[in-house]
Amino acid sequence: PPVIRREDYQPPAWLVPETGLEFTLGIDATLVASKLRVVRNPDGSGDAVLRLNGDQIVPLAVRVDGAAVNDWRLDGPDLLIDLPGAEHLVEVETQVNPAANSQLMGLYASNGMLCTQCEAEGFRRITFFPDRPDVLSTYSVRMTGDKGTFPILLSNGNCTAQGENADGTHWAEWHDPWPKPSYLFALVAGELVANHDTFTTTSGRKVDCNIWVRPGDEDRTQHAMDSLIASMKWDEEAFGREYDLDLFNIVAVSDFNMGAMENKGLNVFNTRYVLADPETATDADYDAVEGVIGHEYFHNWSGNRITCRDWFQLSLKEGFTVLRDQLFSADMGSEAVKRIEDVRVLRSAQFPEDSGPLAHPIRPDSYQEISNFYTATVYNKGAEVIRMMRTMAGPQQFRKGTDLYFDRHDGEAATCEDFVRSMEQGSGLDLAQFRLWYSQAGTPQVAVTLKHEGTTATLHLSQTVPPTPGQPEKQPVPIPLRIGLFDRESKEHTGEQLIVLTKASDTFVFEDFAKLPVLSINRGFSAPVSIEFDRPNEDLVFLAAHDDDPFARYEAMQSLVVQHLVAAVSGGLNDAARTAGRAAIGQAFAAIVTDPALDDLMRGELMILPAESYLAEQMLIADPGAIHAEREALKAWLGCEYAEALGALHDRAVGVPYSRDAAARGARKIKSQALGYIAAGNKAEGARRAIAQYRSADNMTDRQGALLILSSLDVPEREEALADFHARYEANALVIDKWFSLQAGSFHPDVLTHIRELAGHPDFTMTNPNRVRALYMAAAVNPKAFHDESGEGYRLIGDLIRRLDPINPQTAARFVPSLGRWRRIEPVRAAMMREELQKTAAEPDLSRDVREQVTKSLG
Ligand code: DPP
Ligand code: ZN
Secondary structure (H helix, E strand, O other): OOOEEHHHOOOOOEEEEEEEEEEEOOOOOEEEEEEEEEEEOOOOOOOOEEEEEOOOOOOOEEEEOOEEOOOOEEEOOEEEEEOOOOEEEEEEEEEEOHHHOOOOOEEEEEOOEEEEEOOOOOHHHOOOEOOOOOOOEEEEEEEEEEOOOOOEEEEOOEEEEEEEOOOOEEEEEEEEEEEEOHHHOOEEEEOOEEEEEEEEOOOOOEEEEEEEEOOOOHHHOHHHHHHHHHHHHHHHHHHOOOOOOOEEEEEEEOOOOOOEEOOOOEEEEEHHHOOOOOOOOOHHHHHHHHHHHHHHHHOOOEOOOEEEOOHHHHHHHHHHHHHHHHHHHHHHOOHHHHHHHHHHHHHHHHHHHHOOOOOOOOOOOEEOOHHHHOOHHHHHHHHHHHHHHHHHHOHHHHHHHHHHHHHHHOOOEEOHHHHHHHHHHHHOOOOOHHHHHHHOOOOOEEEEEEEEEOOEEEEEEEEEOOOEOOEOOOOOOOEEEEEEEEOOOOOOEOOOEEEEEOOOEEEEEEOOOOOOOEEEEOHHHOOOOEEEOOOOHHHHHHHHHHOOOHHHHHHHHHHHHHHHHHHHHOOOOOHHHHHHHHHHHHHHHHHHHHOOOOOHHHHHHHOOOOOHHHHHHOOOOEOHHHHHHHHHHHHHHHHHHOHHHHHHHHHHHHOOOOOOOHHHHHHHHHHHHHHHHHHHHOHHHHHHHHHHHHHHOOOHHHHHHHHHHHHHOOOHHHHHHHHHHHHHHOOOHHHHHHHHHHHHOOOOOOHHHHHHHHHOOOOOOOOOHHHHHHHHHHHHOOHHHHOOOOOHHHHHHHHHHHHHOOOOHHHHHOOHHHHHHHHHEOHHHHHHHHHHHHHHHOOOOOOHHHHHHHHHHHO
8 A cells, every 4th residue: 555655745736615515315325416616726736637535436427617527537546537727616426325334434324323424534435525634615515315214414514404395305404614624524314312502602602502312312411511511611711712603513423433523513422422321421431521522622623723734743633632631621620630540541552652563753754544543642642742832831821822823823724833833932932852752753761860969969861762663763852851859857849840851861950958859750740751760669658658749649659569560570579579569569558548638539540550551561571471460469469468448448438429529439439449459359358349339339430340340250249240230231332332341351260251252242243343342442451361371362353353354444453553562572472463463464355454554563
């Protein structure tokens, strides 16, 4: 497949200021008639040929300026038409089969309704069009369909007319006044009901807000509606951005590749990010709904009003919008807990990407299939990069930068460079060297030493950015580090400072310290780097108990555990060192479990042990079996050693009645955390408490929390609870997804057998991405199942990729990176992982999506 390169960007030869689309809707056959007003781009190449992209569609009729033409031709999937003048009306008719569209890109059928997904290149599966984000057009859409099958007809913008025909069909016309690229087009038709509310913007525009779902689901939409209205208000206050249409529609669909899609005025959502009530959604699900609703809403400015010039600029909208949704969620709940959660996602999903064969800068230089670049790097590291600008500028100056960006580029298809330049001019930052964060891949490593002499503390920092594919050599990047120096006696620090490491190595001097202070560094995770700082356990115990920066407190606990487990796994711990290491961890752990000053949401967060994937990241070559065993052993030791305190914690939390307030959510969080340790330390006691919690649960957080513990235990209560859960929620697809993923994610000794059986369960289907992910993504991220020494886990995922690829290549490709980690895994397992990649590469008809990921992973 051809490689697309950023440096090859050319402006489009033709622009399409106006687009008319007429749909005659049918589940198996939908006719699409387009009317494109095309004009030669004065800044284009002057090419007389109009190239309209297509994908698995054929032109049934082509007209230019009202007359049928026959001299069009196909170039691969694209339609080429020679146009003599500077402006023409081009009309093309096509037909698509939504029911046969298992890729879920373009127009497809889901659960009896029709919907679209066009980002990144799905519009070309609906009609021929210059399907690139720098061609902005005003859309008028007319659709006609059977009134019984499609009672609700929706598209972008406003509904301008509707009516009924004598033959039982009805029609609607929609007009979107805001010019947009084709990837933001959307159409939905089907039987839907709405939760309706209104929001009045700061300048007095009254906006109708609707959340459309299948009949029966409307009782689970209130949290989504509350989140939408909170997002609209927040974006006015935090970024000065107001909504710009009279209507905002959200539609929930059950078959969806992504989380959600920000189509102008008509967001389409995966049901899992819309539907929530206490009986079926956990507290984490509630948070995810709020975050994704916010994310898609914020795209209305960062993405829609200002879009991307080309797909290499994806982080322009995604990195920035992730930062915006993170700041929103922080304001809605606990800023400290949100920050820790975001860093955990970065470390478990993005760090491995950055150190593996698929590493790419947040602004990639090339791709074969753009769908493969909707990554944790573009999204989450992209957000971290913009967050660093905010940290260096301060919130007020940062806001000046974003204001200038929104003002200057409104209505444009912009680049990352446009954003950086606006930020420089608006905020006053000099970002010349900082631009390296956009072009270099790899997680910078910062080595730290702190020395003390007389009354002077000397901090020495040095950085390396590791080589990544195609980028053997790197330059130093500016790394903003928030630091605090604690006096050991007073347990206070001398005031937080921001230092920026710009050179390969540098020294910072601090005066007036009678003794060596305790350094708290990268507070708030001010830079997305890994810190290498060898220091005594007692300093980490000190920070885990006393640091006033909540992230730093979490980090100290994590570092204690990481240092200990990495040493244990590498065989570097004698009995004395193991005892000392555990004692230090235990001391910090006990302080966390019992500290009355901590709120429970934070306590629950601090109790979470570092993920096995993150531990593996700390080693050049990892032995997943040893990591799993050591981590479980530590968990069991903590559960035993602190059984009494953990039991008391669980008892206290059990007594807190359900509500959505922070205290009750905190109680539920520590309830599940405590249960995990109790079960690790004492299986019988864990099972006893878990089944009691399961039986008396009046909400999904408690029920799922208990089932999570039971599903890993080889006890009779396990079967009882799993059978009850299935029977209770049979009719609810999102909860049945949980039933699959809890079992596939469990540490039960027979987990691989369970997964194989679940793949044959009548509720399993390969055509629904949520269900596929519930079973197989849970398995792929379950270190016990995936890295089983038999290699069965690797074969499971390899088989899945090969079977799913012909059905849904985009989702299939998402499973490749787990196998692509082979170079960092011990040789016996590595060979088996590699074999699955080779077997996949040998398939003759591999999609472009999977082909690119597999080739790079082997390369
Ligand atoms: N729908 C995806 C997102 O919002 C892609 N734009 O991130
Ligand atoms: Zn997005």
